[in-house]
Structures are given as structure tokens and as C-alpha cells.
Amino acid sequence: MRLGRCPSLRMGLCAFRHCDNQKGKDSTLDKQRWGGRRHFVRNQHKNSVFRIFLMQTYGMNYLNRQDCTIIDAAGGKGELAWELINLTGVKECVVVDPRPLSLSLVQSKWKKGLFEPKRTGPVFSKWYPACEDGCKLRLSESPKHMRCFLDGKETIDFMNASSGEAADVWYQSQLDRARKISWTSKGLTVGLHCDQAAGEIVEFASALNIPWCIVPCCVYSEIFSCRKLRNGTRVKTYEHLVQWLCERDDRAKVATLDIEGKNKVVYTLP
Numbered sequence: 001m002r003l004g005r006c007p008s009l010r011m012g013l014c015a016f017r018h019c020d021n022q023k024g025k026d027s028t029l030d031k032q033r034w035g036g037r038r039h040f041v042r043n044q045h046k047n048s049v050f051r052i053f054l055m056q057t058y059g060m061n062y063l064n065r066q067d068c069t070i071i072d073a074a075g076g077k078g079e080l081a082w083e084l085i086n087l088t089g090v091k092e093c094v095v096v097d098p099r100p101l102s103l104s105l106v107q108s109k110w111k112k113g114l115f116e117p118k119r120t121g122p123v124f125s126k127w128y129p130a131c132e133d134g135c136k137l138r139l140s141e142s143p144k145h146m147r148c149f150l151d152g153k154e155t156i157d158f159m160n161a162s163s164g165e166a167a168d169v170w171y172q173s174q175l176d177r178a179r180k181i182s183w184t185s186k187g188l189t190v191g192l193h194c195d196q197a198a199g200e201i202v203e204f205a206s207a208l209n210i211p212w213c214i215v216p217c218c219v220y221s222e223i224f225s226c227r228k229l230r231n232g233t234r235v236k237t238y239e240h241l242v243q244w245l246c247e248r249d250d251r252a253k254v255a256t257l258d259i260e261g262k263n264k265v266v267y268t269l270p
Contacts, residue, residue: 046259047080050215051088052127053257053265058211060129062270063090070094072143073150073201074194077102081143087115089130094144101145110140150200196220198241199227202248205268212249213267215257216241242266 054063062068063084068091072081075095082103084090095101109115113136117125125131194201198216205212219241221227227235227244235244245266246252257263 046257047083048127049257049259050080050265051083053255054084054213055088055127057213057255057267058270060088063088066091068092071096071150071204073097073204074197075143078143078145079103079106082106082140085130085143086110086140087128087130092144094146096146096148096150098147098149100147101142103142107140111136150197150204196223198245199224199248202245206249211268211270213265214245215262215265216245217262238262238264 063070070081070084070090070093072078072084072093072095075081075097076099078095078097078101081093081095083106084093113119115128115131116133116135117128117131118133120128120131194214194216195218198214201212201214216238219235219238221234221236224235229235229240229244230247233240235241242254242264246254249268251268252266253268255265255267257265
């Protein structure tokens, strides 16, 4: 009731009865202002909803393979990657983002034992397979972090660099690009919304022949003016962007997450 909605209801995970005509006092459906013209809504559960979607779609056997590395491109604070490692049990997750990680909130919840089965209950504990009663007594693990931009082709060249000097030059150029940007907490989307990196993720994953899963956000039609659909239409709207991503790979599928705002997820399977 506090949020005005149940993040688990649509996925069939909630064991409680819901009344459609009731809404919490502090509902996230009520838009608020941060001082500018743009409205926004709070969305505190988007990382967990997306993480559960990954568990349902790809399965624990795939996600927890020893040779499976999940790359969280434009991962912002790193909370999604942290949840995948500490709550789901993924062996390795790497955040690729030039901004520093900010994990104080999820680490605070961990220390309070909020992810332990006795707190989540028997209905929800299956979505926290890496947590056990008393896990708050051990330290949580931070995800690996590459402080750079994800440029599909250049990242592949970096991974295949034959000399350490060539790799160092590329890595330093990415750090220089990051330092020239004025990062703010209001002007950038963090976590699963990958902003300008959407196309690069598809290019990078396709080059490595691995599946990709994107919740696209802003279109940036002026920056990516060369993006066109197969029928020649320029990519100018969110619907165009989702279609453009699907057209990059004929195997791509589309689903809807139970989060506010941009909630279409485009993905491919192994």
C-alpha cells in the first residue's frame, strides 16, 4: 500500500489479495517535480524486477555457469550487477560505465538482513537463492567495474589487443572522455536503462555471439540521426527505437516489465 502498486503482482509472485480500487497514500503513480519542467516518478524496484525477469527468461543454470560473465553496460550505480551477484548468485558480473559505483543503499539493506529468507518470507525467498539466514554477517561482494564507455567495435579491439600498450592507450582514451562529462544525478538514467549504449550493446553482443537483453530508454534522435528502420523511417520515437533494436537481430523478442516509464525489454536467447 505504501507504493500504491505491487511490483510482484503482474509476474504472479504475490501471495496476497489485491483490491484494484485502493491506492497507497504515497503512490508512485503520483508524479512529483524535482524543480524543472520534467515530471518523474520514483521507481525503487526496477533493478529487482529486471533481475527476476533475467532469472525467469534465461534460467539459473545458464546465469550461474562458471563460464558465464554478465556485462552490465551503462550500469550506473551498479545496483543491478550487485543484486545479480549477491542475491541471485551469478559468478561474475562486470559493470561497464565511466561513473564510479554507488552501492551504499543496497549494502545498507544487506547489513540489516533485509534479503534473508526470514525477512523475505517463503513466497519471495526463491528470488533470493544466494541469501541465507545470517548472510548479513558476511560481507557482500561488489561487482567488477570497467570505468569506460562501451563502444562495440573498439571494446572488441581492446579485448583482442595483442599488446598491453595498445590496450592501455584505448583504456586511457575512455577515461579522458569520461572526465569531460559533467555527471549529474538528475540528467542521467542509471541501472537497466542504458541510454546511448543501446545500439553498442547489440553490436558488442553480436560480435561475441552472446545473447543481449536491453530495456531502452531515451531515443537521442539528434545524436543518432543515421538510425533508420528497414522501411526507411528515421528513428525518432520510443516505439521506433524498440522496433529498430528488434530489426538488428531477427531472433529478438519483446516483453513488458512491471515498472513505470520506459518498460519494454528487447532480448535474445542463447
